[in-house]
Amino acid sequence: METISAKYSQFVMPDHINVVGTLFGGQMIAWVDLAAAKVAHRFLKGSDVDGAVTRTIDKVEFKEPVYLGDWVNFLATIISVGSTSFTIQVDAYAEGRHSDSRLACVATLVMVAVKKDTDGNYNKIEHGKSN
Numbered sequence: 001m002e003t004i005s006a007k008y009s010q011f012v013m014p015d016h017i018n019v020v021g022t023l024f025g026g027q028m029i030a031w032v033d034l035a036a037a038k039v040a041h042r043f044l045k046g047s048d049v050d051g052a053v054t055r056t057i058d059k060v061e062f063k064e065p066v067y068l069g070d071w072v073n074f075l076a077t078i079i080s081v082g083s084t085s086f087t088i089q090v091d092a093y094a095e096g097r098h099s100d101s102r103l104a105c106v107a108t109l110v111m112v113a114v115k116k117d118t119d120g121n122y123n124k125i126e127h128g129k130s131n
C-alpha cells in the first residue's frame with residue numbers, strides 16, 4: 001500500500017495553556033483531529049464523497065508535556081482502509097526553542113466517508129479506496 005500521510009503544525013500560544021502551565025489536552029485532541037482531517041482530505045481526493053467525519057478517537061496517549069512557545073508538529077498517516085471507514089495514526093512531536101523534538105502525543109482515529117442526501121443529511125458512503 002502506498003503510504004499516505006500529511007504534516008500539520010501548530011504554535012502553542014497563551015490561550016492553549018491549562019492551570020498547570022502546559023498545553024491543555026483538549027486543545028491537543030482538537031489539533032490531532034485536524035491533522036487527521038488533512039490526511040483524510042488527501043486520501044479521498046478524486047473520490048465521489050463529500051467529506052469524512054470522525055467516528056472514533058482512540059488510544060489517545062499524552063506522553064510528554066508541551067509548553068508555551070513550543071511548536072507541535074503532527075504526522076498523520078492512513079494505517080488501514082475499510083469500506084466506508086479508514087483508520088489514521090497521528091503522532092504529535094513537540095519542539096521547543098532549546099529542546100530536541102520529542103513525541104508528546106499519539107492517537108488512532110477512525111473516520112467515515114460521507115455524502116449529502118437530498119434532505120441535506122450526511123450519510124456514510126463507500127469511498128472506493130483500497131489499501
Ligand SMILES: CC(C)(COP(=O)(O)OP(=O)(O)OC[C@H]1O[C@@H](n2cnc3c(N)ncnc32)[C@H](O)[C@@H]1OP(=O)(O)O)[C@@H](O)C(=O)NCCC(=O)NCCS
Nearest residue numbers: 052053054055056082083084085086110112114122123124
Ligand atoms: C459516521 C457515521 C456517518 C457512520 O454512520 P453509521 O450508520 O453509524 O455507520 P456504521 O456504524 O455502519 O460504521 C461505518 C464504518 O465505521 C466503522 N466503525 C463504526 N464504529 C467503529 C468503531 N467504534 N471503531 C472502529 N470502526 C468503527 C464501521 O466498521 C464501518 O466501517 P466499514 O464501512 O469500513 O466497514 C455516523 O455514525 C455519524 O454521523 N456519526 C457522527 C459523526 C460526527 O459527528 N463526528 C464528529 C464531527 S466530525
